[in-house]
Amino acid sequence: MKRTQWTIHAERLVDENRHIRLSTVDIELPDGVKFTQYVAAMPRxxxxxxxxxxxxxxxxxxxxxxxxxxxxxxxxxxxxxxxxxxxxxxxxxxxxxxxxxxxxxxxxxxxxxxxxxxxxxxxxxxxxxxxxxxxxxxxxxxxxxxxxxxxxxxxxxxxxxxxxxxxxxxxxxxxxxxx
Structure with missing residues (x-):
């Protein structure tokens, strides 16, 4: 089975502190559809x-x-x-x-x-x-x-x-x- 991953084209930092890192990521799906996704990262x-x-x-x-x-x-x-x-x-x-x-x-x-x-x-x-x-x-x-x-x-x-x-x-x- 062929696996296709989403392609990340760019990431922009929106805000960051010790509790959260918020960014937007420009994504392209395997079928060519592109969109921007908010992504949050928080500590363990x-x-x-x-x-x-x-x-x-x-x-x-x-x-x-x-x-x-x-x-x-x-x-x-x-x-x-x-x-x-x-x-x-x-x-x-x-x-x-x-x-x-x-x-x-x-x-x-x-x-x-x-x-x-x-x-x-x-x-x-x-x-x-x-x-x-x-x-x-x-x-x-x-x-x-x-x-x-x-x-x-x-x-x-x-x-x-x-x-x-x-x-x-x-x-x-x-x-x-x-x-």
């Missing part, structure tokens, strides 16, 4: 599904102003340039929730919107966590709670969990036989 993110011995998942309740909605989601965030991804994921859990993961296991890497966005997402599974003296960051979460994994699926169905990383992580956790 690492999120952690922390699961305790009771099969409960640690979630944060927060307002997401872009969709103007209060939602439950996993702790996580950007990976600093030279930072180990698992270490970044564990750091984010502690900073955002006050819990320190006992273990870190990579479970899946995915791209949430590859048609327009290059934004690698890495999800880790932590089996157990210890409460620390670190207070959760008030700017990150209004509430932090443990929910049964099965309840998290119902929260997705009810629209209480809408973020791709949390949805992917919950369903991925359900597919792991050893949980």
């Amino acid at each position: 993110c690492a999120m952690t599904l922390v699961l305790n011995d009771n099969r409960e998942v640690l979630l944060m309740f927060r307002h997401r102003f872009i969709i103007d909605k209060w939602v439950w989601e996993l702790p996580g965030g950007y990976v600093d340039h030279a930072e180990d991804v698992a270490a970044a994921a564990a750091r984010e859990v502690e900073e955002e929730t006050g819990w320190r993961p006992r273990t870190m296991e990579h479970v899946v890497t995915y791209q949430p919107a590859i048609g327009t966005l290059d934004h690698p997402q890495e999800i880790y599974l932590a089996r157990g966590a210890d409460l620390t003296d670190t207070a959760p960051d008030i700017n990150e979460a209004e509430d932090v709670r443990w929910f049964p994994l099965d309840e998290a699926v119902k929260m997705i169905d009810r629209g209480e969990i809408v973020g791709a990383a949390t949805v992917v992580a919950v369903y991925r956790a359900l597919s792991l036989a050893e949980l």
Whole structure:
């Protein structure tokens, strides 16, 4: 089977900062059609599904102003340039929730919107966590709670969990036989 790639003719930077690089790219399809596509690139993110011995998942309740909605989601965030991804994921859990993961296991890497966005997402599974003296960051979460994994699926169905990383992580956790 012959594979034909899209041809990139030019790329122009629109804006760039430490969180995003936005450009326009002039593309030509294999059939000759040409168009300009916006492309966004964002740093790697690492999120952690922390699961305790009771099969409960640690979630944060927060307002997401872009969709103007209060939602439950996993702790996580950007990976600093030279930072180990698992270490970044564990750091984010502690900073955002006050819990320190006992273990870190990579479970899946995915791209949430590859048609327009290059934004690698890495999800880790932590089996157990210890409460620390670190207070959760008030700017990150209004509430932090443990929910049964099965309840998290119902929260997705009810629209209480809408973020791709949390949805992917919950369903991925359900597919792991050893949980």
